[in-house]
Amino acid sequence: MAAINMQQGYAAVLCVLAVLGLEAAAPGECELTRLLQDKLQYEMRLQYMKHYFPIDYTVQVQYEEVLRPSNITRLRNGTVSEAALRYLWFHVSSQAVLRIREVLPEKHPSWKYTQELCQLFDALGKEYSKYRQIDVETVVADLVKLIHSAGAESRSKAVRPKALLDNCLKVMRMLYGVPCRWEST
Numbered sequence: 441m442a443a444i445n446m447q448q449g450y451a452a453v454l455c456v457l458a459v460l461g462l463e464a465a466a467p468g469e470c471e472l473t474r475l476l477q478d479k480l481q482y483e484m485r486l487q488y489m490k491h492y493f494p495i496d497y498t499v500q501v502q503y504e505e506v507l508r509p510s511n512i513t514r515l516r517n518g519t520v521s522e523a524a525l526r527y528l529w530f531h532v533s534s535q536a537v538l539r540i541r542e543v544l545p546e547k548h549p550s551w552k553y554t555q556e557l558c559q560l561f562d563a564l565g566k567e568y569s570k571y572r573q574i575d576v577e578t579v580v581a582d583l584v585k586l587i588h589s590a591g592a593e594s595r596s597k598a599v600r601p602k603a604l605l606d607n608c609l610k611v612m613r614m615l616y617g618v619p620c621r622w623e624s625t
Contacts, residue, residue, distance in 0.1 A: 469526070470620035472564045473612055477622070479557060480609040488553040489540070489602035498598035501539050504586050506599060507532040509610050515579070524576040526615050530568050531584045533612070534561040536604040 512525055541554040576584075616622065 468567045470616065472560060472567065473616045473620065476560050476612065479560060480605055485602050485605050488550040489605055492549045493601060498600055499539050499543055500596045501536065501599050502587060503595040503597055504583055505532055505535055506607065507611055508607050509614055512611055512614055520577050520580060522615065524580040527568060527576050528580045528583060529611050529615055530564060531587055533608040535587055536608060537561060540601045540604065
């Protein structure tokens with residue numbers, strides 16, 4: 441009986457989300473992004489991405505690898521689906537963590553932290569493996585292709601490592617806060 445009520449409750453939540461235009465995130469996505477949120481706490485980002493780096497240290501990233509909340513708002517206004525936005529966030533954020541990790545020697549104090557973030561993104565990647573680029577809007581598919589293309593280095597910009605992770609967390613909260621029912625978004 442409790443299982444039936446729970447299923448009905450879950451169906452009601454999905455119905456409300458559909459009415460609001462928000463596609464539900466899979467339970468695996470919610471759990472992994474909750475773990476990422478815990479790992480991206482302010483104190484940890486400050487310690488590992490600012491204090492352990494030289495003053496004003498920057499990482500070269502492609503212009504498209506900087507995903508801010510304003511970009512998400514603009515894409516939402518362009519009627520891009522929430523699932524496609526989460527797909528885009530995953531590719532941009534995992535690439536940003538890899539960019540940071542590329543510049544770190546293995547003995548750097550931030551190496552283990554970035555390794556743990558990479559493992560969480562790898563696990564999240566398994567959740568996203570069901571998506572194919574043809575299943576998402578063209579604008580998102582084109583951005584994901586551009587992010588993973590090696591020739592796009594000409595449009596690069598210098599960004600502080602902490603700023604990359606700040607954006608990662610802000611956008612993640614925008615995209616997962618409601619569907620995953622996070623209290624503190």
